[in-house]
Amino acid sequence: MNTTSIAALAALCALTLAPARQSEADMKKMMEQAARFTQPGEAHKPLERFLGEWTTETRMFMGDQGGPAEAGTAKFRWRLDGRVVEADWAGSMMNMPVKGATWLGYDNFKMSYVMTAIHSFDTAMAHAEGDMTRDGKSLLLYGTIDEYLTGEHDKMVKYIWRFPSADKMVFEVHDLPIGETGTKVVEVQYTRVK
């Protein structure tokens, strides 16, 4: 083999192998990303506080004052290897029996907590996302709902999870189009079952 042939062969190898190395590097980078974004991480740990069985007291706020408390139960557990907390809950609201399911997780790529909920008063699924407050005592989530009574779409709703203690939680639903204040519509007090 003469020098020219060797050089040509070397150039040919370099040309064919270079993209392979490049794709290897890309693959490695993507694998790192996949590992980072698809596995539960530190941000999932705060969701552990939801786990367990709870008794609930639900109050409706049809005006500024809340109505009488209505009892219920809720059970939270991990699903999908610690990615999502799933809640099964039941109780009553305005003397109507109701049950539902809620999923809470942390989207590593959005870097936000996400929530999906459905209950027996509706066929729609409500989605929301948001973040913990700096002190870690509240989780604020924002989402939208469609209002079938008026035909409106994407009405803003705020969901607040408050954590006054390890054995107490408060969940609030706020109808933001009401105004700047007086927006609370539902409040659920959770007390851990020991």
Place this chain on the structure above:
Amino acid sequence: MSSTLAQHWWAWIAPASAQFTLFALVVGALERALPGRTPTAVRSALLWSLWTLAFLSTGPIGALLPASVSPWNPLAAAWESLRSVGDGTDGPSTDRSPAWMLALAVIWLAGVGGTLAAWTRTWRRERHASRIDSRSAPMSVRREVSRLARELGLARAPRVRVSEVAKGPATFGALTPTILLPAEWLATSPRLERRHVLLHELAHVRRRDGLAAVAWTALRVLFWFHPLAHWTASRAAVLRELGADERAAARCGSVAEYRRTLLAHARALVAPPKFAAGFFPSRAAIVSRLCALERDALPHAVASRALAAATFVTAVACCAPLASRAVATPAFEDLQGCLRKRYAVLAALAAERASNPSLPESSDPTRP
């Protein structure tokens, strides 16, 4: 802020006054309708159930109770509003309260302040009289008080002081009671009469009537504008005297002898200090006290207390559910936000379904 506070104040005081009126009329009628032989403890229990309902279900203390115990909690809503103003997550309504509501709130506050000032002035005057214008009682009297206190089951005998200016024997103080005895009466009263009077005053200490007086004064301060608050507090004071008479007469050995002592002093009707439980009765109380002691046999103490406790629990249990219906839901057209309207419509659908089970299931989306 003041507008919001006035709104919350009105949301409490208006239904609270209406409920208190109803409770007071019912309890007052029941108490009067009870036969004469009914133990005083049972009568007192009825009035205490009224006090409890006034404070725990609708009043300031009720605001601190969890929703499950006190479901109707306008002051709890006010507390939440005030608390949330700071963290900006929620707050009071921006609607301004009418001017008359604010004016009434100011008048009520002024009334509370004035009533409290008047009671405080009276209390301080009598406290001064019991401490400054008096001296420690002689050892013999203190020994007698200690012995009688042990008979009544008191762990410690109260302080006893003698006064030149006191018009009659009386007991002062809610937390550390002091028995005040007039010097002239102490020097001239027969031994038997002294024993009866000391037993009566010690019975007040044993029953913690000083604390009870403070509790009823608190009701009169908050509901200073309500005549029934003053009437029930006065009736409670009479029953405290009857209760002390019962205990003292039971230790005397002879109800008739005790009654004679009371009758003898009915002639000298002087007004006792407001905060003092005085042996020398008021005009209104003397007839009740004498009539209550007409029977020779007093009610059995343990049975009376058991019956009183059962009466109290029953009265509170019967009246408490009324509090939960007091929440006024705004009319549908006044509901703010789509979610509230939605829940109101769902509730109406559920109610329609409940009243007409023949409706197809598909018409009831609330059915789980």
